[in-house]
Amino acid sequence: MLQLKTRNALFLLMYAVPNTILSFGIVYIINNALAGKEGLLGADTGWLFLGLVICTYALNIFFQRQLNRYSFHLLYENEKHVFGKILRSSLPRLEKFGSKRFFTAVEDLRTFSFLPYAVTHTVNSLLMLVLCIIYMFSLSVIAALVIMLMIAVLAGVYLYVVRAMSKKVRTLRSYNEQYFQYVDDVMKGFKELKLSFFRRENLMNKFLVPNRNNARDLDFRINYIFLSIGLVSQYGLYFVVGLVLFVLPFTGWLSTADIIAYVVMILFISGPVNNLINLQQIFTRFRVANGRIKKFMSDFEMLEDVPEQAPEISAGFNDLVFKNIHFNYDNDAGETMFSLGPVDLQVNNNETIFIIGGNGSGKSTFINLLTGLYKPSAGQIVLNGEDGPYCREKLQSLIAAVFTDNHLFSQNYETFSLDGNPEYGRLLQLMQLDKVVGEDSEAAARRKFSKGQSKRMSLIFALLEQKPVIVLDEWAADQDPHFRKYFYEILLPQLKQQGKTVIAVTHDDAYFHLADRIVKFDKGIIVKDVRVKTDVLHSEAIWS
Numbered sequence: 001m002l003q004l005k006t007r008n009a010l011f012l013l014m015y016a017v018p019n020t021i022l023s024f025g026i027v028y029i030i031n032n033a034l035a036g037k038e039g040l041l042g043a044d045t046g047w048l049f050l051g052l053v054i055c056t057y058a059l060n061i062f063f064q065r066q067l068n069r070y071s072f073h074l075l076y077e078n079e080k081h082v083f084g085k086i087l088r089s090s091l092p093r094l095e096k097f098g099s100k101r102f103f104t105a106v107e108d109l110r111t112f113s114f115l116p117y118a119v120t121h122t123v124n125s126l127l128m129l130v131l132c133i134i135y136m137f138s139l140s141v142i143a144a145l146v147i148m149l150m151i152a153v154l155a156g157v158y159l160y161v162v163r164a165m166s167k168k169v170r171t172l173r174s175y176n177e178q179y180f181q182y183v184d185d186v187m188k189g190f191k192e193l194k195l196s197f198f199r200r201e202n203l204m205n206k207f208l209v210p211n212r213n214n215a216r217d218l219d220f221r222i223n224y225i226f227l228s229i230g231l232v233s234q235y236g237l238y239f240v241v242g243l244v245l246f247v248l249p250f251t252g253w254l255s256t257a258d259i260i261a262y263v264v265m266i267l268f269i270s271g272p273v274n275n276l277i278n279l280q281q282i283f284t285r286f287r288v289a290n291g292r293i294k295k296f297m298s299d300f301e302m303l304e305d306v307p308e309q310a311p312e313i314s315a316g317f318n319d320l321v322f323k324n325i326h327f328n329y330d331n332d333a334g335e336t337m338f339s340l341g342p343v344d345l346q347v348n349n350n351e352t353i354f355i356i357g358g359n360g361s362g363k364s365t366f367i368n369l370l371t372g373l374y375k376p377s378a379g380q381i382v383l384n385g386e387d388g389p390y391c392r393e394k395l396q397s398l399i400a401a402v403f404t405d406n407h408l409f410s411q412n413y414e415t416f417s418l419d420g421n422p423e424y425g426r427l428l429q430l431m432q433l434d435k436v437v438g439e440d441s442e443a444a445a446r447r448k449f450s451k452g453q454s455k456r457m458s459l460i461f462a463l464l465e466q467k468p469v470i471v472l473d474e475w476a477a478d479q480d481p482h483f484r485k486y487f488y489e490i491l492l493p494q495l496k497q498q499g500k501t502v503i504a505v506t507h508d509d510a511y512f513h514l515a516d517r518i519v520k521f522d523k524g525i526i527v528k529d530v531r532v533k534t535d536v537l538h539s540e541a542i543w544s
C-alpha cells in the first residue's frame with residue numbers, strides 16, 4: 001500500500017538536501033551575527049540572508065505542491081482500488097467480512113491525507129538535526145557528545161512508547177469497526193428501533209455508550225501520552241540549555257562564543273526535535289492504517305479466476321446441468337453449519353421451474369449457486385454441454401435475477417437506457433406501473449417505491465437485460481393477491497411464450513400447478529423433482 005519507491009526517495013532528497021543546507025545557512029548567519037563575527041554584519045550578508053529565505057520558501061512551495069499531488073493521488077487511487085476490490089470480491093467473502101470492513105478501510109485511507117505534512121516535517125527535521133549536530137561537533141566534540149547522549153535518551157523513550165502505542169491504536173480501530181456495525185444496525189433497523197424503547201435503550205446504553213466510552217478513553221490516553229512526551233521533549237531541551245549555560249562553562253570545554261552558538265543551536269533544533277516527536281503519533285496511526293489496509297486487501301484478494309474484461313457472452317441457452325454439486329457454510333472454527341448437496345439437476349431451455357421447500361431448506365443457497373454467486377465446493381456445472389473455464393461467467397451472462405432483498409440502484413449502471421425506450425414503456429404497462437411511474441425518465445424509475453412496486457421495477461430491469469434465463473427468489477411474496485394471481489397466470493406464461501426459462505423460488509402452493517416442474521429441497525438436498533400435471537398435484541401434496 002504505502003511504499004517508498006526509489007523514485008520518491010530521490011525526489012525527497014532532491015528537495016530536502018538543498019532545503020536543509022539553505023535553512024542551515026540561515027541559522028549559521030544568525031548564529032555568527034549574534035556572536036558578533038566580523039564580516040557578517042554588512043549589507044551583503046543581509047542580501048544573502050534575504051536570498052536564502054526566498055530560496056527556501058520557493059523550494060518549499062514547489063515541493064509541497066508535488067508532495068500534495070502525490071499524496072492525494074495515492075489516497076484517491078487507493079479509494080478506487082478498495083472500491084474495485086469490493087466489486088470483484090465474492091459473495092461469501094462479503095458475507096463473511098461485512099460492509100463495515102469497507103467503511104473502516106475508507107476511513108483508514110483518509111489517514112493518509114496527513115502524509116504531505118508528516119513527510120515534509122520529518123525529512124526537514126531529520127536533516128536539520130543532523131547538520132546542527134555536525135556543527136556542534138565542529139565546536140566541541142565532548143559537549144556535542146553530552147548533548148547527543150541526552151537526545152538519544154529522549155529518542156529511546158519515544159521509540160519505546162511508540163511501540164506500545166501501536167497496539168493501543170489497533171484496539172482503538174477495532175472499537176471503531178464495532179461502532180460502524182452499530183451505525184449499520186441503526187440505519188437498517190431504524191423502524192424496529194423506533195418501535196421499541198427498550199431495544200433503543202439497550203443498543204444505546206449497553207453497546208454504543210460503552211463502545212464510545214472505551215474508544216474515547218483510549219483515544220484520550222493515546223493522545224495524552226504523546227502530548228506528555230512532546231512536553232517532556234520541550235522542557236527537556238530547556239534542561240539541556242541550562243546544562244550548556246550553567247554547567248558546561250565550568251568544564252572549560254567551550255569558549256563563551258561557543259556557548260552562545262550552542263544555545264542558539266539547541267534552541268534551533270528544539271523545533272525539529274519536537275516535530276519528530278509529535279510526528280510519531282501520526283506515524284503510529286499511518287502504520288496501523290497501513291497494516292489494516294493491507295489486511296483488507298488480502299482478505300478481499302481474489303482467489304477465484306475472475307476475468308478482468310467483459311465476459312464472453314454465451315450464444316444462447318440450451319440446458320444447464322448440476323452434477324453432484326456440494327456447498328457448505330463453515331464458521332470461523334471451520335465447522336460446517338449447513339451443507340447443501342449432493343445436488344443433481346438439469347434445467348432445460350424454456351422450462352418454468354418452481355423451487356420449493358421449508359424455511360432453511362437451502363433454496364436461496366441453491367439460487368446463489370445457480371447464479372454463480374457461490375462456487376460449489378465439489379461437483380460440476382455444465383452449460384450447453386460445456387464445463388470449461390469461465391463457465392460460471394458465461395452462465396451469468398445468460399441470467400437476470402431478482403433476489404428476495406432486491407435493490408434499485410440510484411443510477412443507471414446498465415447498458416440500456418430508459419428514456420424513449422419502447423420496451424420499457426411496454427413493461428411498465430405489463431407490470432401495471434405506468435400510472436405510478438408516469439414518464440420514462442431515470443429519476444421517475446429510481447424514486448421511492450413500495451416494496452411490491454420496487455419488486456416490479458426490479459423485474460422490469462431484469463427483463464430489459466434481454467437474457468434468456470430469469471431467476472426469481474420469492475418474487476411474488478410482496479405482491480397483493482390480485483397482482484400475484486396476474487403474475488402466475490398471465491406474466492409467467494407470457495415469459496414462457498417469449499422463450500424464457502424461469503426458475504422461481506416460491507411458497508405459493510395455490511399456483512404450483514402453473515409450473516412445468518417443481519423441485520423440492522429439504523435439508524440441503526433435492527427430495528422431489530416432478531413434472532407438473534394437474535392430477536399429480538391434486539393427488540399428491542408434494543409440498544407437505
Ligand SMILES: Nc1ncnc2c1ncn2[C@@H]1O[C@H](COP(=O)(O)OP(=O)(O)OP(=O)(O)O)[C@@H](O)[C@H]1O
Nearest residue numbers: 095329337338357358359360361362363364365366
Ligand atoms: N451466509 C450464510 N452463512 C452461513 N449460513 C447461512 C448463510 N445463508 C444461509 N445460511 C444457512 O443455510 C441454511 C439454508 O439457508 P437458505 O437461505 O438457503 O434457506 P431457504 O430455503 O432459502 O430458506 P427461506 O425459505 O427461509 O428463505 C440455513 O440454515 C441458513 O441458516
